[in-house]
Amino acid sequence: MENLRLFWAVNLPVDIKAKLVDLQRQLTKVRADVKWVEEENFHLTVKFLGNVEPVKVPAIFEQVKKEVAGVGAISLEIQNLGVFPQQGMPRVLWVGLQGEKDKLIAMHNHVQKALITLGFAPEGKPFSPHLTLGRIRSPRKTQKLLEEITCLNNQNRVIGNVLVKTLDLMESELTRQGPVYSILGSIKL
Template sequence: MQQKRLFWAINLPDELKRKFFGIQSWLREVPADVKWVEQHNLHLTVKFLGEVEAGLIDDITRAVEESVAGSGEFILEFADIGFFPGPQRPRVIWVGVRGEVQKFRLLHDRVEESMARLGFASEGARFSSHLTLGRLRSPRGARELVSKARAIAGESGVIGRVRVAAVDLVESRLTRTGPLYSVLATLKLLKV
């Protein structure tokens, strides 16, 4: 059976992606060993599913559609720049999410529960609302990167806002030049 690498995501408007790319460009001035997320791939992950049989896509879509029906749109803001697990030993550089985060968490929980019923592993309490800008491959330049990120974060305030009106099922095909994303289904979050 054919396998597809899938995840649920909130896709972002191009204008907002350009703002994040601008931040990445400033940070790239630091000679750090970072694999940056390509501008066209910037998104908010709701739930990573991993390798899935292609024949299950309709069941996955139907389950999430039923669980998010009528949940309604919400607004998220992007601000701050941080690091996982922390600035002393950074591995991931991210932009923080605020605004109606409780509604984002509710969307995540509904998707998580519907996927758990289909046998997908639960992330439990590990949900963290953030947008990944890049991943550090080694500690080279990390200290300077943290310093520059803090300076940018101090100047930027709110980077942007997005009205979340849908959640997408995305296929990720891994290539030598990076992942290629294709939206397989879009589910609207309209109030009933």
């Protein structure tokens, strides 16, 4: 059987996804060369696992479920835009998270701890919670995009609030039209 491309994620409510699409529409006016994330694909990646043998999925799910037990719901505020990397040519345009970010990071650490016990390598960089809005493909009008981001951030508006109640094990199937995500299982926090 073929391996599954998996990741742990927080899926977003429909109203938040709609607000992120509105934000994308504002930014498209700049006409920068950005591949925008589709509305149905908005999520917060907690931990990317990569290609996994299907027989390992039940053990992964149960180990993470044990490790995150008692974390409880996490209140997050979605606000401010940014890019990765900060220096040089930016590649990722993202929306930041505020609120109980420490609790979210702790949940990530629990997930990572559970996966290490199953032989997964720890991440080489610190967890940086964010929602990807788009991927910048070329320098065309990137400076104008950065100016628009600064302008929007100066308005200091909150895009929305999310109460995270579940952690989802997701499968990502890569297609020519882009990734297709499906939930393999959910853990109530």
